Amino acid sequence: MDFEEYVAARSGALLRFARVLTEDQAAAEDLLQAAFVDAYTRWSKVAAAERPDAYLRRVIVNRHLSWRRRRSSSELVASAEHISDASSRVRDSGPDIAVGVADRDHARHVLATLAPRARTILVLRYYADLADAEIADVLGISSATVRGTASRALSTLRAGLGAEPFQGVPHD
Amino acid sequence: MTDRAEQVLRQVFAEEASAAVVPSGLVEEVRRRVRRRRRMQGAAAALGVVVAAGAFAGIVHAQKAAPPGSSVTVPPLLLQPGPAVAVATVPQVRALVGGARLERRAVLGGGAVQLAPAAGQPVLDEVRAVRLWAASSPAGGQQTVAEPVVFLADVTVSAPLRPAGEQFGSVHQPRFEHRLAWVVVWSHPAPIYFCPYSTVHPTVRNGVVASSTPAPDAIYAVQMIAADASGESVVYSTASIACASTLAAHADIATYDLSLPWHATTASGVTRASVVVPDCADLGAISTVGTPASVQVQISAQVLMVRPPCGRPSGDPFTLTLPGPGGAQPTATRPPEHAPTGLLLGRVTNLTGSVSLSYFDGADHVLMD
Secondary structure (H helix, E strand, O other): OOOOHHHHHHHHHHHHHHHHHHHOOHHHHHHHHHHHHHHHHOHHHHHHHOOOHHHHHHHHHHHHHHHHHOOOHHHHHHHHHHHHHHHHHHHOOOHHHHHHHHHHHHHHHHHOOOOHHHHHHHHHHHOOOOOHHOOOOOOOOOOHHHHHHHHHHHHHHHHOOOOOOOOOOOOO | OOOHHHHHHHHHHHHHHHHOOOOOHHHHHHHHHHHHHHHHHHHHHHHHHOOHHHHHHHHHHHHHOOOOOOOOOOOOOOOOOEEEEEEEEEEEEEEEEEEEEEEEEEEEEEHHEEEEOOOOOOOOOOOOOOOOHHHHHOOOOOOOOOOEEEEEEEEOOOOEEEOOHHHHHOOOOOOOOOOOEEEEEOOOOOOHHHOOOOOOOHHHHHHOOOEEEEEOOOOHHEEOOOOOOOOOEEEOOOEEOOOOEEEOEEEEEEEEEEEEEOOOEOOOOOOEEEOOOOEEEEEEEEEEEEEEEEEEEEEEEEEOOOOOOOOOOOOOOOOEEEEOOOOOOOOOOOOOOOOOOOOOOOOOOOOOOOOEEEEEOOOEEEEEE
């Protein structure tokens, strides 16, 4: 498969992965373009690999974690608005739907407060469906660290499921 | 067996993925970036651009001239006014500097910045000036620098300043007209990766797109920091390449990152950290790293380098809810020093940006792959 065929075939899936990772369309496009440029310059090696997607995913993850070292205040404000909107949706919905919406909003809140690497681990585990060993390989950490980090994040998430719809906001 | 938390996570991620829209022209955009990158690589190789070593050399030299806590005392120079030298690259600037002072008149950016030798003594010492520059926070927060040169000069900035954001309040625009200032000139070794990780595309944010692509060695920035006690500073950037766009030259009021002391409280089972954002500043990066049981919090502000006050109402403290189990007592893990901070220097090993070295607070070094 040549490079352009690969981009045409896989850009959708990789963009969705980048979008889940970043929660932002523009950032996802930036990440994906940069990853493609990176792959292009060594395409012969990437294409020869068993799974070119794995290479692209690794570049996307590493770039994302590098950039996430700093977060802008606008991102935080957006998060607050998002949660406020979510609360409105809960109030306007019936009880069954409200529980599901509240759970997902609780999950989003927990995800927003996680360290970037912890969130990335959850994305790789529950969106990309990678095994812990593969996640460890992508992030350059041990499988035990992956399991521990995921376990702690899930514990936090479980603590809020099924309770009252989320009422808090991240800042006053 | 998948538990409920995992199911919820999968639903959330699936919803996020469904919102992704594959842009048209993606392949063409990648092609353009590849072509640009090849041009950059060719130019970088010709210039011998290896960032970190050169950058540190410049900083170390500056600190030798002025140990921390001391003021700079430079003997009067034999000034050589002469004709102004039109400068197009950082090495050309370096050639005009001796003993941390400019020795020849120079014009940068086609007259946007005019520099002249100055014999005055600075109130702001060189170490502090370098630190403020190193903590400067360009759009998106991260930059890679090369070949920085630091010197004292008489500065005139004629380029109009772009307005600061409303979040900083009512700002008194700094004026640099024959003003004694510390000048830092540096280049961007890998402009194609000087891409703010921002939801706003640079083309839209900056408004103007230059008609031609600048030569890589002509892409540099100049920060002028008033050598008095005003705290004023402006930064001028030549036309450059950011992500997929060519940006026109522009001048801005400079900013720097400042770590903020925070105060933690626990009430109703929720632990919160609160900070007061200083005048002429906006809340910047918030980092919460750790586990639900133990969280390290670093909060910073982006400070606009103008003469206060900025007339922004002081308002209530900003409060951030910390992750973790309800009722947990906060541990007083604070940044080591509430001072200008942020990314100081970046290192790019192979123009992919995959390896960078950042320094936080001058003490917390992080190597990222």
